[in-house]
Amino acid sequence: MFRRTRSDLKAAWLEQHSRLYGLTRAEIDTLAASADRVTVPAGTVLVRDGQLGREAFLIVRGAVEIRRDGRIVATVGGGDLVGEQALVARAHRNADAVTTVETELAVFDVRSFERALAGSPALRAHVEQTVAARAAA
Numbered sequence: 001m002f003r004r005t006r007s008d009l010k011a012a013w014l015e016q017h018s019r020l021y022g023l024t025r026a027e028i029d030t031l032a033a034s035a036d037r038v039t040v041p042a043g044t045v046l047v048r049d050g051q052l053g054r055e056a057f058l059i060v061r062g063a064v065e066i067r068r069d070g071r072i073v074a075t076v077g078g079g080d081l082v083g084e085q086a087l088v089a090r091a092h093r094n095a096d097a098v099t100t101v102e103t104e105l106a107v108f109d110v111r112s113f114e115r116a117l118a119g120s121p122a123l124r125a126h127v128e129q130t131v132a133a134r135a136a137a
Helices: 006-017 025-034 084-089 110-118 121-136
Strands: 036-040 045-047 055-061 063-068 071-077 096-099 103-109
Touching: 025 103, 025 110, 025 121, 045 055, 055 063, 055 084, 084 110, 084 121, 103 110, 110 121
Parallel strands: none
Antiparallel strands: 036 103, 045 096, 055 103, 063 071, 063 096
């Protein structure tokens, strides 16, 4: 009988639960192989303002508030990235990111994020557009 590998299961999970529009199956496979899958409870602080960026998060299911100086400036959900700006720029975080409900995430460290971007032109383009839009805001 055919058995899926752990990476195949992550790819199916990502494909099923997130808005990975425009990514080919090969790109989703690369993304899945590069990320760790976690589920965190509501109230989990994913990133804290001022900390050095070491991870990026792809929200597969759930919601995350982006807070600056204690004020909510955005709420993001399934298919959105969190923490990518600091990772791309190798800089410090410019906001807090806190889950508001139980949230499923694909977590990337610096190397796995670079590997995912190198393996997916669509993901790279999405990240570049997201970083530019957020920098302009």
